[in-house]
Amino acid sequence: MKISLIINGQLRFVEVEPGEYLLDTLRKINILSVRRGCDNTSCGVCTVLIEGKPVPSCSYLSVRADGKSVTTVEGISDEAEKISAYFGDEGAEQCGFCNPSLALTVYALKKELIHPTDEQVDQYLVSNLCRCTGYISQKKAIKNYLGDQS
Amino acid sequence: MKVNTYMLATSLEEAYLTLQETTENAILGGGAWMKLSTKKVNTLISLDNLGLNGIKEIDGWISIKSMTTLREIETSPLIQSIGKGVLSSCINQIMGVTIRNIATIGGSIVSKFGFSDLIPVLLVLNTRLVFHKHGEISLKSFLESKIVGRDILTEVLIKKCNSPVFFKKVKTTALDFAILNICVSKTEEGFKIALGSRPGLAELAVQSMNYLNQLNTVSENEINQAASMVVKEIHFSSNQRAQKEYREQLAEVYVRRGLKEVLSI
Ligand SMILES: Cc1cc2nc3c(=O)[nH]c(=O)nc-3n(C[C@H](O)[C@H](O)[C@H](O)COP(=O)(O)OP(=O)(O)OC[C@H]3O[C@@H](n4cnc5c(N)ncnc54)[C@H](O)[C@@H]3O)c2cc1C
Ligand code: FES
Ligand code: FES
Numbered sequence: 001m002k003i004s005l006i007i008n009g010q011l012r013f014v015e016v017e018p019g020e021y022l023l024d025t026l027r028k029i030n031i032l033s034v035r036r037g038c039d040n041t042s043c044g045v046c047t048v049l050i051e052g053k054p055v056p057s058c059s060y061l062s063v064r065a066d067g068k069s070v071t072t073v074e075g076i077s078d079e080a081e082k083i084s085a086y087f088g089d090e091g092a093e094q095c096g097f098c099n100p101s102l103a104l105t106v107y108a109l110k111k112e113l114i115h116p117t118d119e120q121v122d123q124y125l126v127s128n129l130c131r132c133t134g135y136i137s138q139k140k141a142i143k144n145y146l147g148d149q150s
Numbered sequence: 151m152k153v154n155t156y157m158l159a160t161s162l163e164e165a166y167l168t169l170q171e172t173t174e175n176a177i178l179g180g181g182a183w184m185k186l187s188t189k190k191v192n193t194l195i196s197l198d199n200l201g202l203n204g205i206k207e208i209d210g211w212i213s214i215k216s217m218t219t220l221r222e223i224e225t226s227p228l229i230q231s232i233g234k235g236v237l238s239s240c241i242n243q244i245m246g247v248t249i250r251n252i253a254t255i256g257g258s259i260v261s262k263f264g265f266s267d268l269i270p271v272l273l274v275l276n277t278r279l280v281f282h283k284h285g286e287i288s289l290k291s292f293l294e295s296k297i298v299g300r301d302i303l304t305e306v307l308i309k310k311c312n313s314p315v316f317f318k319k320v321k322t323t324a325l326d327f328a329i330l331n332i333c334v335s336k337t338e339e340g341f342k343i344a345l346g347s348r349p350g351l352a353e354l355a356v357q358s359m360n361y362l363n364q365l366n367t368v369s370e371n372e373i374n375q376a377a378s379m380v381v382k383e384i385h386f387s388s389n390q391r392a393q394k395e396y397r398e399q400l401a402e403v404y405v406r407r408g409l410k411e412v413l414s415i
Contacts, residue, residue, distance in 0.1 A: 001156070018194065019153030021185070041182050041249045042325060053221075056248045059185040061178075063156045064198065105248070126324050127246025 003066040007031070008075030014062070022048065022057040022065055026072065033073045033100040037129070044128035047101035048072050054108045073100035076107050083107070083145050090141040094132035102128050106142055116146065152190045158199055162282050162302060165195045169300055177302055179257025180219065182249050202256075202304060205229070214306045216256030220268075221247060223255060232308055233275060233315030233335060240271045243319050256303045262293060262351055265327040267319055269293070270346035273354055274335040276309035293351060311337045316408035320400055322391075329392040330400045334408030343380060343408070345401055349389045355380045355405075368413060377406040 005012050007026075016025050023046045026034045037043035039058045046058040049071035073080050080103045087093045102125070109116065109124045116124070121142060130138060159165035169175050174192035178184065184191075202217035205226045212228055223229055224241040244250060244267055258268050259279065269289075277289040281301040292298055316334040321327065331346035340363040346352030358379040365372055386397040 017153075018156035019151055019191070040186055041245065044246065044248060047248055053251045054248045055251050056182075059182050059249075060252060061153075061156070061181055064181070064196070123242055124247050127248055 001063060003063060005062075005065055006067075006069040008071060009069075016062040018061075018063060020062045022060045022062045022070070025062040026057060026070070031072050031074070035097060035101065037097075042127065042129075044105065045098055045101045047104050047128070049075075049104055049108055052108065052111065054105050071104070073103055076104065079103075079107050082148070083141075086141040086145040086148075087138070089144070090137040092133055092137035092141040098128065098130045098132075102130070102138070106145065110146055118143070121146070151184050151187050151194075153194045154191065155193045156196065157193050158196045160199065162197075162200055162304065165197060165200070166282050166302055168193055168195050169302065173300075177260075179217070179254040179260070180252040181257075182253045183257060183261060183263075197302070207231070207310070208307075210310050212308045212310060214255055214308070216303045216305060217254050219251055220244060220253045220255065220258065221250040224250060231310045231312075233271075233311055233313065236271055236275075236315040236317050237268075237308075240267050240317050240319070243267060243321075245325055255306055259289070259292075259306065260303050264350045264352075265347050266352065267328060267331055267346070270331045270333040270344035270352040271315065271317055272306075272308070273344040273352055274315060274333045274342040275311065276337070276339065278307040279303055280305040280307065290354065311335075313337050314412055316411045318404045318408065320404070327391065330397050330404075332401060332404040332408055334405060334412055336412040341376075341409070341412075343376075343405055345380070345384050345386075345405075348384065348386045348397060349391065350385070350387070353384060355384055357383045358405075362409075368409070369415070373406055373409045373413075376409060377402045380405045 002013055002015055014025055034057055035045040037045040041056045041059045046056050047054050048057045051069055083103045083106055105128050113120055176191045178194050178196045197217055202215040205214050205228050207228055220241045224238045229237050272289050278286055279292050280286050281298055282304055283301050284298045313336055318332045319328045320330045328347040333344045335342045341359050343355040343359055344352050358376045362376050381398045381402050386394045388394045
């Protein structure tokens with residue numbers, strides 16, 4: 001089946017199988033910042049924004065995204081750079097495998113919640129697993145980013 | 151999940167008739183759970199274009215269309231008018247925001263998961279389900295029987311209520327299934343107590359509820375009595391998450407706490 005996706009603002013036509021997941025479709029067209037971890041909605045590394053909302057692309061059928069806007073970290077590059085600067089300052093980055101999805105989710109959080117409490121931030125990011133950092137430094141970096149009004 | 155054909159249904163009747171053609175055809179909810187299945191689906195029927203989204207209030211009831219996501223329910227101001235927002239606090243303990251942005255209330259009810267956090271809460275509220283062919287049925291009857299058959303859930307109706315509802319999900323890590331779910335309410339219909347993740351499907355503790363509901367006043371003694379009755383009437387068992395005996399202890403303690411909380415004592 002041929003579907004159209006508006007990927008990071010650009011219209012693309014892609015041939016997909018009926019049971020193909022968006023993660024596979026995006027990687028097939030060389031968008032490799034979207035990663036595969038658990039492949040069952042538990043780890044968050046495959047997160048993309050569909051119409052602005054964070055979803056696990058490993059469990060989202062590509063046909064369902066037909067005609068919709070799909071944002072990967074490349075689509076928020078300015079904001080992602082800002083987020084990674086905060087991560088760098090706190091030493092919150094090690095292997096970097098989780099970073100694109102975490103940046104997207106933090107970006108979505110900032111758009112969705114006004115002045116979130118620490119508890120709300122924890123809850124929003126609970127399924128973005130990081131295998132390296134232990135979360136403390138990430139939490140500090142995210143707090144600093146959310147406090148940045150620029 | 152392997153899919154042969156994907157069908158974007160243009161009407162509920164078309165979706166229903168396609169579902170009846172063969173047991174290899176299936177309705178697609180949010181697809182989060184179906185993703186984990188190794189089943190082969192012949193025609194995967196999408197309800198995405200049928201307007202089955204949204205939450206509204208109708209004559210003292212909150213109507214939730216079946217394709218509404220868990221996140222939409224969790225963040226809806228209308229949901230606060232049911233048991234002081236108990237559905238929001240229950241849903242926000244289910245995995246993370248990303249999965250809740252795709253999982254639907256329809257898929258969460260029809261699949262009758264034993265581990266469901268949502269079902270025990272809906273059981274202690276006055277919840278009715280609307281199926282395309284079968285029509286309206288109480289959640290309790292739907293869970294206890296197979297009379298609905300292969301049908302499409304279109305709407306969930308929940309009676310508004312102002313009283314607080316106690317919900318406790320006992321779990322060991324943030325993303326895990328519950329070891330036990332305990333839910334207690336006291337509304338105009340009286341006391342209701344539901345236990346889920348026993349690990350079987352959630353059930354109402356009917357004898358304990360009847361005991362409480364025939365009393366004129368309920369104090370510490372009666373609460374203790376009802377909590378120990380729950381352990382006798384509900385069947386708990388063991389799995390890799392917890393032993394039967396541990397679940398029984400948890401049930402007794404949390405039913406007691408739940409009753410105290412809804413009675414403010
Ligand atoms: C990794 C993981 C962890 C989870 N952890 C929890 C947890 O801790 N607590 C909890 O409560 N839940 C948990 N869930 C379940 C989740 O909350 C949803 O209940 C589940 O994903 C089903 O919803 P869905 O919309 O994805 O349904 P789907 O996966 O699309 O469908 C599930 C079933 O329902 C049928 N169906 C869907 N919609 C309809 C309809 N309208 N009419 C008729 N049939 C229909 C489908 O054909 C299918 O058989 C978890 C799910 C996953 C994947
Ligand atoms: S790969 Fe999708 S959530 Fe882990
Ligand atoms: S930095 Fe390695 S997984 Fe997060």
